[in-house]
Amino acid sequence: MPGSRGRTGAVRTQSPSEDPPRAPRRRRRETSVLVAIIACVALVLVGSVFPIGAVLGTALSPQAWPRYVEFFTSSVDLRILWNTLALGVLVGLAGTAIGFLFAFVQARLDVPGKKVLHLIALMPVVSPPFAVATATIVLFGRRGLVTHELFGLEYDIYGLDGLVFVLSLSLFPVAYLGLLGMMHSLDPAMEEAAMTLGASRWRVFRTVMLPLLAPGLAGPFLLLFVEAIADLANPLVVSGDYTVLASRAYLAVTGEYDTTSAAVYSLILLVPSIGVFVAQRYWLGRKVRTTVTGRPSGTVHLITSWARWPVLALAVLVSLVIVALYGTVIVGGVTRVFGVDHTLTFTHLREVLLGVGQEALKDTTLLAAIATPIAGVFGLLIAWLAVRHLPRSGGWLDFAGTLGVAVPGTVLGIGYLLAYRPSRYVGDLEVLPGLVGGSAVAGGAVAIVLAYVVRSVPAGLRTGTAALSQLHPSLEEASKGLGAGPLRTFRTITLPLIRPALLTGLGYGFARCMTSLSTIILLVTPGTHIITSQILSAANTGRYGVAFAYCTVLTALVLAGFGIIRLLVGRTTTLHRVSGRYAR
């Protein structure tokens, strides 16, 4: 459909006689579209662009210059940089490998229990940030139930090994889902062709499947790399004295009150994060290796030889570790001291549900419940504008909307501090009151909601973009041809058709809000209690039982949120394409 995407919406104002093929021309936009554009631009400006600008402004101000000399000459600081990069690479490798293992078992092995493995692989998606880390310490730490009690080892989990372990297990589902999709989209005829040419299963894997997937491995690797170097929660719990940039920047703000240093660390952390993000978006996105021609045909041949058992065993081993970790979280929440005193107790749960934690549960859920629909609407709106109404500048809006996750949470948090803590004055007139801090508007809740929204918008944006790109513009054009305005068309035609995407976007968004820590921890005030920061303080003071109880309750809340969203938005209906032509 050359050009049809770009010209959508122009139908009404263009007459055929003066319509040169695909000529770029300005056109009048409907007011409603204009309002939507302004709202989205305002959100990304206030939510991401200004704070990031504030970080850059501080990090590049003359006062900051000596800090760079210090950084690049100090062995301690260089060590931190090295630590961060090493962590990213190792987690990228390990997480991608685990993801590949699970995807391969799922897509290519003829073994029982694949559904169970799939569910286990998805568990980390909804889990709170400290669940895996805390459980890891309890199971595999210095006094760990497995390492110390079972094997009598004096193993020190704190440090790089612990971080790689925890982050790989927490982040691999992203790689798993991506690789699973890729394996499903491989043309089975490719493998069949190799087989009919005399290649054994192992040879097919080595010479056809692996090379075809190889370019696709870069995506998950880079994604995990970025997530790993941006992560703050796990380093705070299991890094020991292995300092990374994110935790160093966090310490600069909360321990040393040195925002200039924090901005400098942030900038250094931003470079690889944004670099990888941009590379992925503009370079990898275009180098996807696809099947050359023709319709995919043939059927997938599952591996039935003995070779499947060792592979399965490996996946089961990883699954057992995951199950053990989450089992520890659940059981640890209702035992006195897990690993030492296994008496059933509800003190931890009582503290969380009825005691100190009650406030946090209430506040977090309320703020997340406010932020989720806003994020969902804006995510879809940006997707809709970028795909349908802004053929040229849409890419920038989409980019700005995605910044919320592309930028490490700690950096965004520091940006909020720099941009919104002080009240803004023009002369003596206060034009913008401070948004961050205990004395700020609504006790700092506005900034937290804004951060939630910005961090969650990309989820809806991604699923929305994917859904809209699948939806042929002719459906919307038909609606416009029947006299409906763009917003009415969006509401009555587009939205119902991409409802599954909305559902997924909202679900992910809510989970992100409830479990996010890195940005929020810098914005919490005495007036706002956030579950994740409560878990951190519990874990850091060794009250693992309470931390576990929080994790369990938080997970339950997230799952309940999924249920409510499903109820409100409606069940996913299967829409059947009514069309004379097969669109692929």
Next chain:
Amino acid sequence: MTDDTRRGRLCLDRLTKAFTTQGREPVVAVDSVSLDVAPGEFITLLGPSGCGKTTTLRIVAGLEEASSGHVRLDGDAIDHLPPQRRPMAMVFQSYALFPHLTVSENIAYGLRTRRRGKDEMDSALRIALTSMNLVGLEHRSPHELSGGQQQRVALARALVVQPEVLLFDEPLSNLDAKLRGAMRAEIRRIQRRLGITSLYVTHDQDEAMTMSDRVVVMNKGRIEQAASPADIYFRPATVFVADFIGRANFIEIVPARVEAGSAAVNALGRDMTVAAHPEVRANAATYLMVRPETLSLTAAPEGGIGSVLRATFHGHSVDYEVETGAGTLAVTVPGPDPQRLLAEGTNVTVGIDPARAYVLVKS
């Protein structure tokens, strides 16, 4: 053609394939298909989509396991052999060229898996490149080739391993009409020269008719008829075959006498003796099959046996629908005379050429 000392005799013995989906009736895709293919013979499996032709081919390739029945090659059952151990090669509908390998590497893939020596591999590769007109493209990636070139690489990749049986799964369906015609001739020429037994799946009857030694028409998992293209056309075994290949008129008749493969019938008011299917019996209602282009049409202002219901002008021919006492007949007049086009409503007589008609069983 049927030289029994050569290798590559393929025998399908009552192949059956049932697909079972949980909670549903099993679907029988291939139903007791038996076929003997002589060494060097070119056989097409022809039928509408879902008739089981592709499944049959995939069973022969070893990509699908038969529920029952056997595949024999040169007398030996090969059912237990995985695809990589069968001396066959397959050309896929999507070509299935390996996108990460060059043209040469694609073609050499089968030679490498068979661990041929370097010299042997180089010379085989060179011959393949030359004979398939691919010289100069050795280092291209598949996606840098045109559809026709990709098709030739796929064919070269299959041929270079010198298989005993070549399998084709609708290999030309992704090409445009002109290229398809050229590739048909190309495939047939090479197959004849190398004398490789070939099984070719298609739903394009033109392809089947022009390429094959024998056409196997399949429907609902069963073989309707396996015969030469001419027999398939002029002596279809069933109504399905007659209807599927080209166009056909069926006139209900009751043969008065049947003997030695011919029947005495009366159709459109005329007595004639027509070739008949062996199962046709005297005094039982059955069909006389006549192709539209074998009928002749003459204007008969006084009487006649019918009238023109509709005339469709194509240029190179005119299609008439003629209302007669035996039903509506389709008549095609090739190379029409501009002075003698028949208007709708004209009274006409319809002439049957007994040599080109056939009596078949009513199924």
